[in-house]
Amino acid sequence: MKHTYRKFLLPLKMGTRVLILVLSLLYAASFIGNVTEKYNLFEWLGLRSTSVWHGEVWRIISYAFIAPNLLNLVLNVIILAMLGAFLERVWSPKEFWIFCFVSAAGAGVAKVLVTPTSPMLMVASVSIIFGLLVAWAKIFGHERVYFMGIWEMSVRTCALLFAAISILAMLPCAGIVNTLIMLCGGVAGWLYLFLRLRSVRLQQSQTVCSVRMGRLEL
Secondary structure, eight states, X not given: OHHHIIIIITTSOHHHHHHHXXXXXXXXXXXXXXXXXXXXXXXXXXXXXXXXHTTOTTHHHHGGGOOSSHHHHHHHHHHHHHHHHHHTTTSXXXXXXXXXXXXXXXXXXXXXXXXXXXXXXBOOSHHHHHHHHHHHHHHHTTSEEEETTTEEEEHHHHHHHHHXXXXXXXXXXXXXXXXXXXXXXXXXXXXXHHHXXXXXXXXXXHHHHHHHXXXXXX
C-alpha cells in the first residue's frame, strides 16, 4: 500500500490528490452504509431533479463525487490522476477544484432542466471527466502522448478517443438522455475556459491601453 502511494499518488499535485481522496472516502462511506443498512449516502447526495426543486440544491454538485460501484471508482481515479497530472502543471489546486465544480454543475443543471419531474437518482463523476478532457485538449492539444502506452497521438486526438469510449460505454446502461446530460459537463467546462480566456484578454487589452495613455500624458 505504501509503495502504491509513493508510485501513484505522491507525484500528483494537491488538487488531484484531494479529489481522489474525497471520491475514495465517499465511496467507502456509501459502501459501509449499504452493508450495515444504517444509512444511504446516495439518497443524501445523489442528484434527483424533484429534490433539487424542493430546495436541495447541493445535489447539483454532490452527485459527481460519489461512485456507483468499485469498478467505476477505480476507472475514474485512473483517468482523473492522468488528467490532473497534466492540468495542475498550469492550474493551482483552487483553479482545479473550481473547474471540477463548474463541470459537475453543468451536467447537474442540465439534468434538472431536461428531466424536472424525474425521481430517478443519478451518481457519477463522468461529468467532471468530460470537463477535464475538454480542458486537457484545449490547453495541451498539440502535445504528443501514448494512448494505452502503445499508439502515439496528439493530446487532442487522445482526449476525443477517451470521450468516444466513455460515451459508448455509457449508452447501453445510462441511455442517450443521461449520456447527453453528462456531456454537458464538458460543455460547461469549455464555456468556462472560453469566458476565462476572454476575460484575461480583456484585462490585458485594458492594461495596454492604460500604459499607452500614460505615455501620451508624459
